[in-house]
Amino acid sequence: MARPRPLPIDPLAEAKRQWLAHGWTDAAEGMAVVTSIMRAQQLLLARVDAALKPFGVTFARYEVLRLLAFSRSGTLPLSSVVARLQVHATSLTSTAERLVRDGLVRRDPHPHDGRAALLSLTDAGRDLVERATAALNTEVFSSPGLDAGDAKELVGIVARLRKNAGDFTDPRPLPEPL
Known part of the structure; x- marks a missing residue:
């Protein structure tokens, strides 16, 4: 499957700009968080699916x-x-x-x-x-698309989001996700 060309702009940044332009300032950052995580999930799942397809x-x-x-x-x-x-x-x-x-x-x-x-x-x-x-x-x-420091920070941020949503109460086992 051919990889699509990168877009000339970030459509999620444009969506946030539109949210702000329409006066939804209280929701703009949250919309950007949700859509960014959902898009990242799509990108990662495509890689996982490709790796698992032969199996x-x-x-x-x-x-x-x-x-x-x-x-x-x-x-x-x-x-x-x-x-x-x-x-x-x-x-x-x-x-x-x-x-x-x-x-x-x-x-x-x-x-x-x-x-x-x-x-x-x-x-x-x-x-x-x-x-x-x-x-x-x-x-x-082994190469999720982020350097080790960003990967660790992202895991911690997402773990806090999950914990705040009631996904778990105790962050163990080690290494601590928070």
Whole structure:
């Protein structure tokens, strides 16, 4: 896919100028924050999608695989995956079904809770997530488009935004995001 040419002006700066010109001064900075973060998310997701395309997984599926691979046994209750990834149970169920269909995870009944299910990483899932992680590390995470100082500052700023929105209460584990 050809990369589009850069625009001669920043459309988000122009949007802010328009907000100010229309007298929405109290909302202009907030509009610029929201639209800037949303545009940055689009740009980063495009890079992530390109890195994951050869593996046939979306970032949502990758996150489930990576979380399972980080667990001691490669197995977690579905409810724990929902909580840790901060997604709706319905979305995770759909994602898990695709991973099961592709042979990357197993969905097993919980041994002590008949209403719960466990997700377990298969050998194929473990192999894929390790290869996908290497690709993401090389193609996206090692050079996100900011120098190390700006990256650290941005992570801290976004962590404060998330904390103020009620996303979490305790900033641990280390390193501290704030």
